[in-house]
Amino acid sequence: xxxxxxxxxxxxxxxxxxxxxxxxxxxxxxxxxxxxxxxxxxxxxxxxxxxxxxxxxxxxxxxxxxxxxxxxxxxxxxxxxxxxxxxxxxxxxxxxxxxxxxxxxxxxxxxxxxxxxxxxxxxxxxxxxxxxxxxxxxxxxxxxxxxxxxxxxxxxxxxxxxxxxxxxxx
Numbered sequence: 001x002x003x004x005x006x007x008x009x010x011x012x013x014x015x016x017x018x019x020x021x022x023x024x025x026x027x028x029x030x031x032x033x034x035x036x037x038x039x040x041x042x043x044x045x046x047x048x049x050x051x052x053x054x055x056x057x058x059x060x061x062x063x064x065x066x067x068x069x070x071x072x073x074x075x076x077x078x079x080x081x082x083x084x085x086x087x088x089x090x091x092x093x094x095x096x097x098x099x100x101x102x103x104x105x106x107x108x109x110x111x112x113x114x115x116x117x118x119x120x121x122x123x124x125x126x127x128x129x130x131x132x133x134x135x136x137x138x139x140x141x142x143x144x145x146x147x148x149x150x151x152x153x154x155x156x157x158x159x160x161x162x163x164x165x166x167x168x169x170x
Contacts, residue, residue, distance in 0.1 A: 007157055008043075008055055015039055016062050031135055033142035034108065036063060040078050041085045041107045042147050045100050046154045049086020056082030073118070081111050097151045104147035108140035 013034035023032045036059035044052020060078030064071045085107050092099055116131050 007060070007160075008013065008051075011039060012036065012055065012062060015053060016059075016066065022108040028132070028142070029138060031138040031142065033146045034112070035059075035146060037045040037078065037081060037108060037111050038104060038143045038146045041104045041143075042100055042150045042154050044082045044085035045089045045092075045103055047086075047089075047158055049083050049089065052082030052086040052089075053079045054082070056080070074115075077111065077114060082123065090113055092094060093145050095155075097148050100151050101144045101147050105140045105144045109136055112139055124161045 012127070019032065019035045023035070023110065033103065037056075038057035040052055040059055043055045057075050057153030060073075060075035063074040063078075067074075085103060088103060092103070113128075113132070113136055116128065120126075
């Protein structure tokens with residue numbers, strides 16, 4: 001448990017800093033990957049819906065505090081994304097990185113679509129087709145690439161967490 005309390009907050013803060021600083025200079029066609037939602041999805045798929053929900057909640061809270069107009073929107077959306085991805089993880093073979101990349105793509109599309117609709121519903125922005133083809137799909141593809149890189153890290157972290165739990169029992 002102690003290891004999780006050190007691991008997840010470190011990577012949430014590290015990815016937030018990376019996403020808001022360095023990746024802003026590495027935009028491809030104006031789009032950067034969303035590292036925090038990718039961390040949430042991959043955590044939920046590889047570990048459990050509970051861990052995914054907690055990572056999503058705190059990742060979203062960090063985004064809310066950094067960018068959000070109202071605290072709680074990104075936190076709840078991240079938490080629900082973690083729960084949804086984790087509920088699928090019980091029914092799939094999660095040791096395959098292609099499965100993780102596929103579900104990262106699907107959940108990234110859903111997450112970014114919800115963000116676009118909610119953020120633009122009051123402003124009258126109705127060009128969802130443009131946003132979907134130019135921004136949402138591109139970001140989902142970038143998130144897939146990041147998920148393939150993140151997958152081995154979270155599998156090793158999961159084994160590390162589990163080994164500490166087994167060591168405490170004996």
